[in-house]
């Protein structure tokens with residue numbers, strides 16, 4: 001991605017920051033010398049810098065006269081080059097991020113001092129990417145800052161970042177389309193390789209294979225490949241069950257491209273043909289999926305979509321002879337129908353904020369019936385446009401006939 005994108009993100013954030021304020025954002029912390037394969041950059045840090053390096057920070061300073069961005073990166077260790085290669089240089093960091101002022105991370109306290117004494121508030125991003133490391137380090141640093149600058153108010157920049165990151169720019173949508181397109185190919189590979197008797201992790205391998213073959217080594221999240229009763233566990237990630245012949249397989253999966261996520265769920269019969277009951281339940285969920293997608297447009301909130309979904313699911317559950325009273329619906333449907341999607345599979349969210357053009361959200365109704373060893377979820381990724389919406393995952397088959405036809409081949 002071009003450095004102009006990251007420069008403009010910082011510019012937009014500066015517009016939201018009050019005068020005499022600081023912003024501190026940290027990269028993911030890692031003690032590994034070289035970056036681990038599964039390294040996940042802190043999304044806010046990436047959004048403001050474009051950098052995929054660990055142990056770095058960005059300091060923003062705003063007063064009436066200036067908007068200043070200062071980047072702190074790790075020093076190169078010549079003795080370690082033969083083992084882990086060179087650390088990113090200041091020149092390269094500048095090329096990627098567009099940031100002019102770059103120092104080494106050990107210089108952070110000294111530089112911070114220059115600006116902290118004349119600032120009133122510090123927006124410190126202490127949200128951890130991984131449990132433990134980043135949070136702990138951040139909290140130590142916050143404690144340090146409050147000790148040295150007791151008058152400096154510490155606030156979280158979350159609300160600003162939610163505003164900025166929820167409206168996707170052209171480059172971001174391009175990346176998400178690519179992530180979805182690779183996910184489409186990988187789901188096709190997964191479905192066409194499915195045979196009763198296989199293990200769920202074998203199916204997972206077919207999904208991962210196609211992602212890696214397309215240079216999407218990083219996935220948006222650990223794939224959920226859940227057959228039969230396992231599909232009634234919402235966040236089933238073990239993928240260790242044996243796929244029986246007469247069950248449905250629920251795949252909730254997504255590739256990542258340039259840090260941007262896809263998040264797709266498809267459900268299909270292990271042996272290639274839906275039973276009558278499976279068809280009934282599947283079609284009920286598909287109808288809700290389509291009805292809710294139709295509702296997506298500027299002005300509506302995620303809460304509106306949820307209320308509408310619950311209404312439709314209640315009707316469906318009665319028709320499927322699963323419930324008699326409305327309030328029993330939670331036994332078979334118990335999650336949100338939608339969440340924002342972007343740098344994170346579950347992007348920053350405000351359930352009551354009206355949708356606007358540029359938002360990308362999922363629509364993912366489901367019905368889960370443990371006593372029938374059957375779970376169905378159908379999830380698409382939807383871009384909110386000026387006049388309504390665009391289904392970014394419309395090419396990933398979800399009609400009963402289409403799925404059965406693909407599996408016949």
Ligand SMILES: [Mn+2]
Nearest residue numbers: 263362364379
């Ligand atoms: Mn999702």
